[in-house]
Amino acid sequence: MKNGKKIVDVETKNKDTNVSLNKEGKIVEVTASDKSSAKTKRIIAVILWVLAIACEVVAVLNIFGKLELPKLSQMAWLIILIVVDLIFVVCGSMLWKKANHIDPASEKNKTKFWLWNNLGSIVSVVAFLPLIIIIFTNKDLDGKTKKVAGIVAIVALLIGGIASYDFNPVSSEQLEAARQEILANGNYDKNDKGEPVVYWLEHSKKYHINKDCSAINRSNTSDEIKRGTIDAAYEHGLTEPCRICIKKIEKAQVTEDIGD
Numbered sequence: 001m002k003n004g005k006k007i008v009d010v011e012t013k014n015k016d017t018n019v020s021l022n023k024e025g026k027i028v029e030v031t032a033s034d035k036s037s038a039k040t041k042r043i044i045a046v047i048l049w050v051l052a053i054a055c056e057v058v059a060v061l062n063i064f065g066k067l068e069l070p071k072l073s074q075m076a077w078l079i080i081l082i083v084v085d086l087i088f089v090v091c092g093s094m095l096w097k098k099a100n101h102i103d104p105a106s107e108k109n110k111t112k113f114w115l116w117n118n119l120g121s122i123v124s125v126v127a128f129l130p131l132i133i134i135i136f137t138n139k140d141l142d143g144k145t146k147k148v149a150g151i152v153a154i155v156a157l158l159i160g161g162i163a164s165y166d167f168n169p170v171s172s173e174q175l176e177a178a179r180q181e182i183l184a185n186g187n188y189d190k191n192d193k194g195e196p197v198v199y200w201l202e203h204s205k206k207y208h209i210n211k212d213c214s215a216i217n218r219s220n221t222s223d224e225i226k227r228g229t230i231d232a233a234y235e236h237g238l239t240e241p242c243r244i245c246i247k248k249i250e251k252a253q254v255t256e257d258i259g260d
């Protein structure tokens, strides 16, 4: 170890519990979520999306004069409904994206893969676009309400669409290839269940196969090193191996071949 940061392996007592190891360094065991939790997250996401569309329906009924809403002005109600609609859309999409990183879809069918990963963005269009059209085309709405509610709805559509988009989608094939890559090098660390583990720092985008990697030990940004299976790394958005680690493995393999 180069600069005195020491990593000591510990047994996890609880999920996501920080365990202090020694004065110099800290390692945190990160457990991958159970695949069944992905299903629960997806179900809750769909319920939230249905509630979002219900908000839109209430707003549309109100505009058409089929549903009177008490106390506040029509404009205030429309804005409230649009904001609540947006909250439901975004919360649903966050859960949906999280589920797709725990239990990734296959990318064999590219279109299906894209639609599945970005379902939240599609829901966002469904939850706002019809309302926007109705607001701007309805003749009974007064000019000011039309303008304000219309703009709020357009902004909500944009926020919802972008927030729901998965900019870093993961496929089941990609995850499997990463698992195989770790296994192939043969020189990996294991957790107490015997599963191969990788290491990463809190805000990094890459995971390390070797805990003594200079890229981890050089970094001053965090004293805490996270350790988990490749599934746990993927779940937390780390989908790329560190190049230094990969190079080191390749080099070791070449030396091994020559040695034989």
Ligand SMILES: [Zn+2]
Residues within 6 Å of the ligand: 207, 208, 209, 210, 213, 214, 215, 216, 242, 243, 244, 245, 246
């Ligand atoms: Zn590395």
